[in-house]
Amino acid sequence: MNNSALSRHGLERRHAQLQELQRYLQTQESEFHELHSQLTAFVDRYAATLGSAYLELDALESQLHTATQYLADALRRNGIDARTPRAPQATALPSIPKLPAAAPLPAEPTNGCIDLPPPSLKTLYRRAAMRLHPDFASNEHERQRREQAMMLVNEAYAAERRGQLEALLLANGEDPVKVTGGNADALRNWLSRCESSVQGRLRVVQAHLIALQAHPMHQLWQAIRRAETIGLDPFSVMIQRLQSQISERRQELYIGQRLQPEPGLAEDFLRRRIERMGASIGSI
Known part of the structure; x- marks a missing residue:
């Protein structure tokens, strides 16, 4: 078996491996989108x-903060060293991370794998002459450009600088396959770029999937699912807990709005408020 056949077989095998990697990437992306959809529905x-x-x-x-701020200011005006409780943080819905869009893969070289040996130096020279000879110019400006180009072609041919001849031909529109031979190198380069791109995308998808599974709302969702499976109603418990906190804040607000800025009760009220705000968590 010749080297060309070996090259074709290797490229076909790598192409099949790339397609398999792309299919695996699609399953990972589908898994992320499915989990993201389920988690978003739970958050809603x-x-x-x-x-x-x-x-x-x-x-x-917020009303309590205003009342306690007013009370602390009044105590300080009366000569009493009073701290102001920190401002409460508004409860915010959690943010569910999204998967960034993928960059498109580079375009595949056309015509498949072409088995064509590189042309000889003389063939390159003849092709350059056909493309750049001044006699083929359509006007004087074009003729001068071609004369300058042919000087470079003659110098490169005389010095056997193949790379310079190839560069001149490519710069003037020659088919790359006719300049450098078969496109196996181009295909290998394309496959390498695609493999790197797909593997990079796979790492991104898997990292986002892990982050989604570790998200606090995912853990809460799983806990609630397990509780509901055995007949419990965790949402009712959570609502009751919130209603209890609401009742406590109403009572606290009622007291705070009516306290006089005097030592004793007012200072104790502020101290307890500061302690509670220091231990509170301001997110869902």
């Missing part, structure tokens, strides 16, 4: 079930 359900309660709790926390 979460927001629809608990969103209004979180909004009410956020509004009460």
Whole structure:
């Protein structure tokens, strides 16, 4: 078997491997999109079930901050060293990471694998002369350009600088296959670029899939699914917990708006507020 046949067989094998890698990439992307769709649906359900309660709790926390800020300012005006509790953070819906768009693969060289030996130096010279000879010029400006080009062609041929002849031919529109021979090298280069691109994309997809599986909302979703499977209603428990917090904040707000800026109760109220805000978590 000649080297050309070996080259063709190797290229065909690599092409098949590239297609197999692309199919695996597609399954990984499909897995990500399916999980992303399911997780997004759960987040929508979460927001629809608990969103209004979180909004009410956020509004009460904001009013409480205003009341405690006013109380701290009044205490300081009375000569009492009073700290102001930190501002509450509004509850925000979690962000589910999306998969970035993939870059297109480079275009495949046309005509498949062409078995053609490189032309001789004399053949390259003749082709350059046919393309660049001044007698084929259509006007004086073109004739001068061709004369300059033919000087370079003659110099390259005389010095047996094949690379320079090839570059001149390619720059003037000659078919690359007719200049350098078969396109096996071009195909190998294309395959290498495609393999690198697909492997890079696969790493991106797998990293995003792992991040999605480790997302706090994914873990919560799985926990709620397990609880609902055995007949529990975790969302009801969560709503009751939020309603309990809302009742506590209403009572706290009622007291905070009516306290007088005097030592004792007002200072204790501020201290407890500062402690609670330091331990609170301001996200869903």
